Amino acid sequence: GAVVSQHPSRVICKSGTSVKIECRSLDFQATTMFWYRQFPKQSLMLMATSNEGSKATYEQGVEKDKFLINHASLTLSTLTVTSAHPEDSSFYICSARDSRVGQGRSGANVLTFGAGSRLTVL
Amino acid sequence: AQSVAQPEDQVNVAEGNPLTVKCTYSVSGNPYLFWYVQYPNRGLQFLLKYITGDNLVKGSYGFEAEFNKSQTSFHLKKPSALVSDSALYFCAVRGGATNKLIFGTGTLLAVQP
Numbered sequence: 001g002a003v004v005s006q007h008p009s010r011v012i013c014k015s016g017t018s019v020k021i022e023c024r025s026l027d028f029q030a031t032t033m034f035w036y037r038q039f040p041k042q043s044l045m046l047m048a049t050s051n052e053g054s055k056a057t058y059e060q061g062v063e064k065d066k067f068l069i070n071h072a073s074l075t076l077s078t079l080t081v082t083s084a085h086p087e088d089s090s091f092y093i094c095s096a097r098d099s100r101v102g103q104g105r106s107g108a109n110v111l112t113f114g115a116g117s118r119l120t121v122l
Numbered sequence: 123a124q125s126v127a128q129p130e131d132q133v134n135v136a137e138g139n140p141l142t143v144k145c146t147y148s149v150s151g152n153p154y155l156f157w158y159v160q161y162p163n164r165g166l167q168f169l170l171k172y173i174t175g176d177n178l179v180k181g182s183y184g185f186e187a188e189f190n191k192s193q194t195s196f197h198l199k200k201p202s203a204l205v206s207d208s209a210l211y212f213c214a215v216r217g218g219a220t221n222k223l224i225f226g227t228g229t230l231l232a233v234q235p
Contacts, residue, residue, distance in 0.1 A: 006165070032221060043212065043227040044166075093165055095223075109154055109173055109216070111223055113165035 002028050002098050006114030013084055014122055021079045021117045023094030029074040030096035034111065035067075038091040050077040084121045092117045124149040124217045128226035135203045136234050143198040143229045145187075145213030154216040155196040156223070157187055159209045166212065172196060183207070203233045 003026040013019050023033055031052045036044040048069050049057040056069035066088075068080040077096075081088050095111040125148045135141045147153055154173050158166040170181025177189040187198045196213060213226040 004165075034223070036225075044225045046222060046224065049221060091163075095166075110156070110168050110171060112168070113158070115165040116163070118163065 002096075002110075002112040004094065004096050004112045004114040006094055006117055008117055009115060010118045010120075012120045012122065015085050016083055018080055018082045019084055019119060021081075021092055021094075021119075023077045023079070023096070023114055025075045025096045025098075025112075028096075028098040030077075030098065031074060033071060033077040033094055033096045035069060035077075035079050036093045036095065038093060038116075040091075044093060047079075052077075081119065084119070086121045089119055089121045092119060124153075124215055124222075124224050126213050126215045126224055126226035128211075128213055128229045130229050131227075132230040132232060134232045134234065137205050138202050141198075141200050141203045141207070141231065141233070143211050143213075143231060145196045145198065145226060146194050147196060147213070147215040148194065149215050149217040151217055153196075155187075155189060156214040156216075157181065157185070157196075157198050158212045158214060158225075160212065160228075161209050169198070169211075203231075205233045205235050207231060208233045 005024045007022045033050040035047045037047050038044045046059050047062045050069045050071040052071045058064045071077040093116040095113045127146045156171045157169040160166050169185050170179050172179045172189045180186045185200050210228050212228050214223050216223045
């Protein structure tokens with residue numbers, strides 16, 4: 001089945017530095033990827049929709065200059081947390097949908113999630 | 123706007139007993155409904171979905187869910203719970219006209235031996 005790889009799984013950084021998280025679809029192409037943020041014991045909050053070859057679409061309240069998203073190819077999207085602060089500490093999860101799966105197939109409409117990246121900003 | 127409600131923060135059930143995790147939704151148009159499971163410090167794993175067709179959907183690990191349009195619900199069920207089913211369960215909805223998948227707040231399922 002479809003696999004999404006996310007790296008790094010854990011990262012600790014100092015306040016003020018930037019951190020890049022990669023999301024790769026390993027065996028399928030994804031024209032669209034999604035970035036979510038999850039606080040402890042809370043739900044997933046959709047941050048932005050990453051579109052291959054164009055600008056990401058950010059949800060209301062998400063700072064696009066703070067969370068830079070680049071979707072440079074059909075298999076890679078990156079999220080960069082710029083000038084990170086302790087309040088940015090969270091679990092970030094990416095997801096992708098196989099754009100080749102047509103309607104009626106079992107994989108249609110199903111998002112595959114990465115294992116998540118836990119960011120801790122000191 | 124689309125939304126999902128999971129009214130129970132936690133569900134406790136004894137191993138071997140049936141379990142139900144509740145979910146209600148609000149969306150414009152026909153809903154696409156999903157259940158995902160999350161184990162500690164892990165991403166989400168797909169369990170099952172409802173797009174169209176039979177209201178009773180069967181998914182992975184013996185789970186099933188019933189789509190009820192009149193009650194706008196999509197409750198997750200399993201006839202006999204296992205200790206290994208203990209995890210965080212998320213219901214999600216996507217409106218037919220949008221690409222976005224919106225999640226409920228999650229329900230922690232605890233199965234006691």
